[in-house]
Amino acid sequence: MSYVKEKATITLTVNGETHELEVGPGPSQVAPWHTLAQTLRETLGLTGTKIGCDHGGCGSCTVLVDGKAILSCITLSVECDGKSVTTIEGLGSPPGRAPDPIQQAFIDHTAFQCGFCTPGIIMASKALLEKTPSPHESEVKDALSGHFCRCISHYHVVRAVMAAAKKGS
Amino acid sequence: MATKYRFIGKATPRKDALEIVQGKAQFIDDVKRPGMLCGKVLRSPYPHAGILKIDTTKAEALPGVRAVLTYKNVPDWKGGVPRHVKVLDNKVRFVGDGVALVAADTEEQANKALEQIEVVYEELPAVYDVEEAIQPDAPQLYEEFPRNLVPTNVKVFGPKTLSNVVMGDVDKGFKEADFIGEGTYAYENVANPLPLEPPGVIAEWQGPDQLTVWSATQSASWHRFIMVSKMGFPDIRAISTHCGGSFGSKNYSAQPLFYAAALSKVTGKPVKVMYTKEEQFGAFVLRLGSRFRGKVGIKKDGTVTAVSGEWFVDTGAFSDMAQAQVAVGCGEAQLMLRCANWDLQTKLVLTNRSASGVVRGFGGQELESAFHPILSIAMEQANLDPVEFFKKNYVKPGDGYYWREGNWWVCRGKDYSKAVVEGAKAFKWKDKWKGWLVPTAVDGSKRVGVGVGVHGNADVGEDDSEAYVRLNPDGTAVIHACVSESGMGQRSSLCKMAAEVLQIPLERVDMTPPDTLINPFDFGLVGSRGTYAVGSAVIAAAEDARRKILEVASSVLHAPPEELETTDGKVYVKTKPDSPVPWSRITGIMQTCTGFGRFTPDYSVPNFLILFVQVEVDIETGKVVLQHVVAATDAGQVIDPPSLEGQIYGSFGSAGTDTAIFEESVTDRKNGHLLNMNMIDYKWRTFSDLPEFRNVILETGIPSHRFKAVGVGEIATSPGPSAVLMAASNAVGKRLCEYPLTPEKILKALGKIKGA
Amino acid sequence: MMPFDHVNAGSPGEAVDLLTSYGGKGRLIAGGTDVLGILKDRILPDYPDVLINLKTIPGMDSIKESGEGLNIGALAKLADIASSPEIKAEYPALSLAAESVASPEIRTMATIGGNLCQDVRCWYYRYPHHMGGRMLCFRKGVGPCYAVKGDNRYHAVMGGKKCFAVCPSDTAIALCALQAKISIFGGEGTRTLPLEKFFTPMGNVLRSNELVKEILIPKPTQETRQAFIKFTERKPVDFAVASIACVLEILGGRCMDARIYLGGVAPMPWHAEAAERIIKGGSLDDPTAEEAALASVAGAKPLKGNAYKIEIVKALVKRALLRRQ
Known part of the structure; x- marks a missing residue:
């Protein structure tokens, strides 16, 4: 029997930069049991992606994989081989420097309190606006329905996303 | 407002906004x-x-x-x-x-x-119930605490630390009462603040x-x-x-x-x-369990004549803060109810569940939520409009109360009646309130009801704060104060206060990181003290620094300090605003000018928040939906509108209002296991379940703060749970007294399923 | 997570070979939204040596509509099913069921096969190992069902015997009502059975070397009316406290045929045949709906803390039949 055995390396394109990562348990490697959140944070040092519950139940680890918002804490890194990942650090132009319009809208509306849920919420909002540039308020709420914010920044967040959409259109 | 401020009261971007939205803010796991x-x-x-x-x-x-x-x-x-x-x-x-x-x-x-x-x-053997735990034959958690009773006479706030409320003559008070509400009710869903x-x-x-x-x-x-x-x-x-x-935790x-x-x-x-x-x-940290057995007497006109009873506080396996919370809870009860006769005793009880700790609401929410059903019974008998009752009975200037350290304080804050009236107007209370146990509207199986709760805290002026403000020759200022950022935006707001005093652009004010090595003492951001206590220390430090630089400038500009003014990092003689001299020329580039400020406790200025809620109850399924919320308060002067609004929206998060709807820690009492330790079974409000929420924020200045401001953030969660019970009771026409109002509890109360 | 190996399968055959060669120590992963939670919390005494990734099997995520009906590959994402215009138009019960699952991110990741095969949400079964040790219960082969004497608010009111965990799948009841068939691939080839027969009180009929390949749904007739209602404490995120999917054939105002399935109330999708019998042949008015509602819960045996579910089911049945929310 010949299977598609695990490759010795995987290729992750993160925020436009391609990383060739060895598969293994070492500190700079990606182990088969590592989640994408873990790899982003521990191996690549991109700590903007937050781990809130580590079970896919709070949305704070949301990143874009091939443009879609997914939960990086319940995604295996080895299953992202060849894929393109965008994290909060990849937003803006240039990335990580001047804020993206959606980030600017969050600044303008103080659409956060403690800020721990913010990267995940911004990534999900980004995915929504890419697909639905002029969403109805209820679409914004639905798109963010898996995101836990304990401070209750919801009202400001909805305003910010709607404002960003308005600006974009 | 008559006073025009340059920064205060205006929405300005949080100083840490960019790092937060770019994912650069460092949290502990980073x-x-x-x-x-x-x-x-x-x-x-x-x-x-x-x-x-x-x-x-x-x-x-x-x-x-x-x-x-x-x-x-x-x-x-x-x-x-x-x-x-x-x-x-x-x-x-x-x-x-x-x-x-x-x-x-x-x-x-x-x-x-x-x-x-x-x-x-x-x-x-294990024990989970406070009243079982204090029985002589109950399993004992610690040898040193027989019957699982933790001493309440511990001097956490000094020799007279409050552990009960005793004053006047309750027997006489109850004799004077026209109506008495009585019973045992509990707020024991020990919800999780769950940051x-x-x-x-x-x-x-x-x-x-x-x-x-x-x-x-x-x-x-x-x-x-x-x-x-x-x-x-x-x-x-x-x-x-x-x-x-954090929310305390x-x-x-x-x-x-x-x-x-x-x-x-x-x-x-x-x-x-x-x-x-x-x-x-x-x-980690759960809310205290709270059970109240007692009674309250009121007159026909809503005057409260007596409160007596026993407050059982369940700490779980241990707590560092339960005595402090009992003290504050006892204080806050007196703010809510102006009453001359009290006999409120407390028991702190250990049980075999995870520990209790600091949670927003800090004793007051726990006591109020357990006590409220009793109060509702009395109000219902007297057929009193609860809004009028709360307006009448919330502490007024000149009233006195014992606060947590056991001293008698006389309120020198303000009369919050106007906030009650404005809140009621915004909520359309008079249209919606149809009387006790009467729904506001009925549509098929859906019943709408309204409820209200109030809360206040005199801890806005608790404990000590110290700050330095350093003026640099380049026209910038640095606040040295040990203040963390856990969501209130307080670091930003403190910068605004300093910028306002110093009249320099907000972006020129910075703050040292929260580190005890490099900062003077600050008690921290608890009990809504950020604005009043920490703010006053920072303001005093900024004023001191300003005074000092004007003194130095006096010899440079050859004018007495009182004739000098500083704006945008330059000093000028008031009569000659066209010839300003930069700070660098006042101090030289190798010197800075540092002011010091200190705030010492002052419990005479309580804050206040009234929360109106409208719920819809489906009497076929038992589902309770929070539809509308109006929160009304008087902040004296808003420092940063979005930050304040955010704090008040927070009323249904962090083990607040939703502890009456779906939040609870579910423990299996057969084996002690906490069952809902995940983000699906522990219920929290989602973006798709948001009620309409309106804030009514008045600004009646209080003289004891430079910008006339008083903090209100912490208390936003507290009036919610009891308000929801009241609203749901009115919706279905039956008195509901158990937290949270799960479909099961509603259907049981309606007699659709058998009681346990 | 504790270590495991990971292998990408290139075809269903490869996946089955891998399952066989790892002899019970291999576990399939598709969307991963369920299995990774199970592994993180180590709720089961057995921990796999290897995860066999199905997502690398080409073509198994297709959604194909034809004159005959709908073929959905097991790897089709719930988000794609929920947003498919064809499914919305012809199979609204399925569309609504898929849309009702969890959150948008989860639906983007989770597959229909995984939704049908997911493990139960019983909070005793799922008790996280690192919080004092997993709870060994009847479902794990050792011990009692803790729900019987414990907090059983989310457990079964019907059909429970030794284990009272409920089937958590939202799509299962919609698919059963739509008379879907499930195609299973294994060492002995492909077998196809009505979806209803797929579920067992302790899970499903999948053997250790089998996987779900495809769901086949016959095209509903013109006269079909479908409903899916899920009762939860919150709109998104939650699993069903109780739910209903029904597919009715309405001709000249009369209900000619009916298929009603209940979710969240039994270890399997619960076929409410008694309710079907009552509405078949008559018009759907209030008294009939009321009677059907009562019939749907006849024989229910609630535990101490979940009788409320019966009331909810009755309300859902009425609302589904009378098209009210």
């Missing part, structure tokens, strides 16, 4: 120290058991394992009040209690080592008595001034990272800190103990 080890905790499978044997040899032999600690070799530090909670004990008191600690190079190694620790337990970021601590010893701790905390200094006495008085340097929410993290510090001490390396979500749910 911090790494060189050579850092991972600390993990082995947790108890039993709610109550003795440890007969514990063998760590196999675990110690595993690769990467640097230390394994048990009760036998852990440092002799103690928490609890009075001190009785060991870091690890030869006994466990709740499912999930700490049994052993491991430090290893990696998390995987640490987890593997936990599996290899062999423990033999002797199971002991999104789990707690975590990094500990690193620099020497045998010198410890540095990094943590995500709401009040950086607590890890120094509260923990030193528990840990044999080492010199603790406490540094706070950004804090991913992460003011300090005693257990994780004990664990990290113990492991760091024996390994000589920095150790991080980062709790998982499950540990946060099941082994």
Whole structure:
């Protein structure tokens, strides 16, 4: 029997930069049991992606994989081989420097309190606006329905996303 | 408002906004120290058991394992009040209690080592109910506390610390009453404040008595001034990272800190103990349980004549803060009810569940939520409009009350009646209120009802704050104050206050990081004290710095200081605004000018919030939907509108209003297991379930603050739970008294299913 | 997570070979939204040596509509099913069921096969190992069902015997009502059975070397009326406290045929045949709906804390039949 055995390396394109990562348990490697959140944070040092519950139940680890918002804490890194990942650090132009319009809208509306849920919420909002540039308020709420914010920044967040959409259109 | 401010009251971007939206803000799990080890905790499978044997040899032999600690070799530090909670004990008191600690190079190694620790337990009977726990034959958690009663006469706030409310003559008061509400009601769903970021601590010893701790905390200094006495008085340097929410719970993290510090001490390396979500749910901080048995007497006109009863406070397996919360709860009850005759006694009881700690609402919410059904019974008998009742009975200027440290204070705040009236107007209370147990509207199986609650706290002026404000020659200013950021935006607001005093652009004001080594003392951001207490210290420091630079400028500009003004980092003679001189020419480029400010406690200015809620109850399914909320308060002067609004929206998060709808910690009392330790079974409000929410914020200035402001953030959660009970009761026409109002409880109350 | 190996399967055959060669120590992963939670919490005494990734099997995520009906590959994402215009138009019960699952991110990741095969949400079964040790219960082969004497608010009111965990799948009841068939691939080839027969009180009929390959749904007739209602404490995120999917054939105002399935109330999708019998042949008015509602819960045996579910089911049945919310 010949299977598609695990490759010795995987290729992750993160925020436009391609990383060739060895598969293994070492500190700079990606182990088969590592989640994408873990790899982003521990191996690549991109700590903007937050781990809130580590079970896919709070949305704070949301990143874009091939443009879609997914939960990086319940995604295996080895299953992202060849894929393109965008994290909060990849937003803006240039990335990580001047804020993206959606980030600017969050600044303008103080659409956060403690800020721990913010990267995940911004990534999900980004995915929504890419697909639905002029969403109805209820679409914004639905798109963010898996995101836990304990401070209750919801009202400001909805305003910010709607404002960003308005600006974009 | 008559006063025109340059920054105060205007929405300005948070100073940390860019780092937050770009993911650059550092939270505790983003911090790494060189050579850092991972600390993990082995947790108890039993709610109550003795440890007969514990063998760590196999675990110690595993690769990467640097230390394994048990009760036998852990440092002799103690928490609890009075001190009785060991870091690890030869006994466990709740499912999930700490049994052993491991430090290893990696998390995987640490987890593997936990599996290899062999423990033999002797199971002991457990107790979960406060009134069962105080029976003579009840299982006893600590030898030193017979009948599981923790002393309440502990001097946490000085020799007269409040542990009851006794004044006047209650017998006489009840005789004067036209109506008496009576019964036993409980707020015992011990909800979780549940900040999104789990707690975590990094500990690193620099020497045998010198410890540095990094943590995500709401009040950086607590890890120094509260923990030193528990840990044999080492010199603790406490540094706070950004804090991913706290709501009281992460003011300090005693257990994780004990664990990290113990492991760091024996390994000589920095150790991080980062709790998982499950540990946060099941082994960190829950709300106190609260049960009230008593009565209240009122007259026809709503005058309260007497309050008496016994308040049973369930701390779980231990608590560092229960006595403090009892003290504040006793104080807050008096703010809500102007009454001359009180006999309110308290009992602090240990039970075999995870510990209680600091949670927003701090005793007051717990007492109020258990007491409210009794009050509602009295109001209902008297057929009083609760809004009118609360308006009449909330503390007024000139009224007195005992506050937490036991002193009698006379209110010199304001009359909040206007906030009540404006809130009621915004909510359309008069249209919606149809009387007790009468729905506002009926549509098929859907019944709409309204309810209201009030809360206030005199802790806005609690404890001490100190600050320095340093003026740099380049026209910038730096605030030195030990203030963390856990969501209130207070660091930003303090910068605004300093910028306003100094009249320099907001972007020229910065703040030192929350680090006890480099800052003077600040008690932290608790009890809505940020604006009034911390703010006043910063304002005083800025004023002092301003005064000093004008004094120096006096000799440069040849005019007395009182004739000088400073704006945008330049000083000028008031009559000659066209010839300003930059600070650099006043001080020279090698000198700075530093002012100092201090705030000392002042409990005479209570804050206030009234919360109106409208719920819809489906009488076929029992589902309760929160539809509309109006929160009304008077903040004196808003410092930063979006930050204040955000704090008030927070009323249904962090174990607040939703503890009456779906939030609870579900424990199986057969085996002590907490069952809903995950983000699906522990219910929290989602974006798709948002009620319409309106804030009514008045600005009636209070003279004792430079900008006439008073904080209100903390109390936003407190009036909600009881208001929801009232609203749902009115909706269905039956008195509902149990938290939370799950479909089961509603259908039971309606007689559609049998009672348990 | 504790270590495991990971292998990408290139075809269903490869996946089955891998399952066989790892002899019970291999576990399939598709969307991963369920299995990774199980592994993180180590709720089961057995921990796999290897995860066999199905997502690398080409073509198994297709959604194909034809004159005959709908073929959905097991790897089709719930988000794609929920947003498919064809499914919305012809199979609204399925569309609504898929849309009701969890959150948008989860639906983007989770597959229909995984939704049908997911493990139960019983909070005793799912008790996280690192919080004092997993709870060994009847479902794990050792011990009692803790729900019987414990907090059983989310447990079964019907059909429970030794284990009272409920089937958590939202799509299962919609698919059963739509008379879907499930195609299972294994060492002995492909077998196809009505979806209803797929579920067992303790899970499903999948053997250790089998996987779900495809769901086949016959095209509903013109006269079909479908409904899916899920009762939860919150709109998104939650699993069903109780739910209903029904597919009715309405001709000249009369209900000619009916298929009603209940979710969240039994270890399997619960076929409410008694309710079907009552509405068949008559017009759907209030008294009939009321009677059907009562019939749907006849024989229910609630535990101490979940009788409320019966009331909810009755309300859902009425609302589904009368098209009210």
